[in-house]
């Protein structure tokens with residue numbers, strides 16, 4: 001009996017030990033999870049505390065005494081800051097060189113150093129950004145022509161940047177300004193793109209001209225222009241396939257659309273959050289089409305703000321609109337002064 005009881009007890013103990021260690025394991029695991037959660041929360045809070053681009057510049061400015069040697073140290077920091085915030089290397093160097101010319105060798109009162117540098121930076125950025133024009137005014141000018149030809153806008157850009165949504169937003173914006181529109185579904189390449197633009201058209205009460213997948217995009221655009229002429233529509237907005245800028249055949253195709261339709265305006269749509277990638281995209285489209293203006297989408301989720309400077313400077317073309325959300329009314333006419341104010345200058 002003793003032996004079997006002992007065995008029984010031993011087994012019980014083993015069982016308990018197992019349970020206890022499992023329980024401890026569970027507790028330890030829960031503790032670990034709690035700890036890692038705390039860590040994540042702490043890190044997120046730290047991230048949120050990160051100062052914005054120009055707040056950090058401001059901080060640095062107040063500590064800077066301007067001598068040639070110190071400017072070098074400061075300019076290295078400024079360059080890093082600009083690059084971290086999506087300003088292309090080429091553009092950061094231009095900003096720094098101009099700033100160097102403006103501030104070195106000049107005498108500033110110590111208390112004015114910060115405001116002097118800020119003013120100089122502001123001036124440099126103002127000069128980098130080309131003054132935007134109003135699409136509404138351009139269309140109205142053409143509307144007052146005797147010929148009554150529609151104003152044609154061709155949109156280009158890679159997939160997923162928000163090109164189709166931007167077209168719908170601009171069409172809605174024009175409609176609100178008393179300008180009638182028709183949309184050309186010239187992205188006959190990507191599955192679902194025709195349905196996508198038709199859906200926007202239905203929601204906005206705007207006619208979409210389309211053909212089947214694989215149809216010649218230039219022919220679709222040409223049809224839309226014909227439709228606009230016949231029906232006295234003021235403006236034709238042409239959606240195109242979101243080609244990669246490296247896909248030469250697709251770039252050639254958009255050149256053809258441009259040659260056939262002779263658009264009044266060629267707009268490049270790019271994501272403000274893309275960083276440096278947008279530069280190569282914009283350069284290729286500009287090289288193929290000689291674009292007239294830029295729309296930067298997703299500005300609502302871009303905390304950095306440097307893309308506008310980069311793309312504006314590299315193309316020397318104006319930014320016309322900023323996309324600021326997914327809804328149709330989330331589009332803002334680009335305002336240089338407002339942009340600079342937002343940078344904290």
Ligand code: GDP
Nearest residue numbers: 159160161162163164165297298323324325326
């Ligand atoms: P496309 O492939 O370039 O035609 O891109 P789409 O128009 O289909 O847009 C891709 C995604 O980006 C969609 O989910 C849009 O709602 C979203 N989008 C477009 N513009 C903006 C914007 O300004 N802000 C935000 N947050 N999302 C946007």
